Amino acid sequence: MSSDEQQVDPYPSLTVARERESENIEPLQLGKRLKDIRMAHGLTLEEASKRTGLARSTLSKIENEQISPTFQAMQKLATGLQIDIPQLFAPPKQLVATGRRDITRQGEGKPHPTTTYEHELLATQLRNKKMMPFKSRVRARHFDDYSDWIRHDGEEFLLVLSGKITFFSEFYEPVRLSEGDSVYYDATMGHMLVSVSDEDALILWVTAS
Template structure:
């Protein structure tokens, strides 16, 4: 296959403005949900009986969840989150040992992102003041109207989340049939798989992309 045109190389580079962590940082340990529930309960100095009253789950059910005897249903997870006063990510993510908050923050006001136009997309890169990001967020106006406007598939390392903000698009992916997506629709996919977006509405569609 011929070398990528410059605009596709520029597009790829715009998504990779984050240094890679070493392999050890990228390795995720299997989540023991029961242990996590027990840890969260004990961090609040709650007995099983007290946690039962707060969550509305039977004491025996809580005990079985903590001992990995049953997997909680979606309803049970919702009760745990609300009863223990935590956010859902706290339940499903274990803080790294000795981890300290870095206090990093970057606010991008509307229209103040870094513009990066290409032949098919008009990107607005967000949170550009932060280096070594684990995610690269950007808003894109999809200018392409036909798949043939792409010289070849767009592909790069990582995974990507796509959320349609306005208009209608066709999402082309290498191993799947094209799919029409409208405002409010989203997709998550492997970026090493070829992909491309085309606006299907009279106006240019806009999307939010987050690349990890």
């Protein structure tokens, strides 16, 4: 092959891929990451110094990339800022607004009655929600009104809007909840509610997957 001839890359697609990967890899900016975490906690350098046991000047030099922290210093940072060490190296997630919104007017939710509850499903226009909000009127009055425990995936938050209920759960003693009281629980644990006030209790439920 003469010197004028160009050498052909047998794997051009791999070369392009490597070049693109190298372009997308950003250098680790540990100091900036530390400052972002500190600011997210609403801490001044002085407050972070007291929490971590590191001198204020040391923290400032780390944040300004003037020095690299030792492993012992990273342990103090993680303990003081209540994070895991890997979080110091993980870039913050980019937040992208999707603009999703759904308004449900009073009484315009989707009705879903059962023998023990009268549910009103909220935000029904949104699909693939991470939370399922709904209001429920608790018609059940006795534990025996249920044939079995209610169980489903996810976690659940319950707020009593009016009336009083007894909250039964599989692993805890029954508890009385009144207007304004709330409970957050693992929904895979058996649970059920009964109204104990003169009128049917009204509750807000939010189920998260």
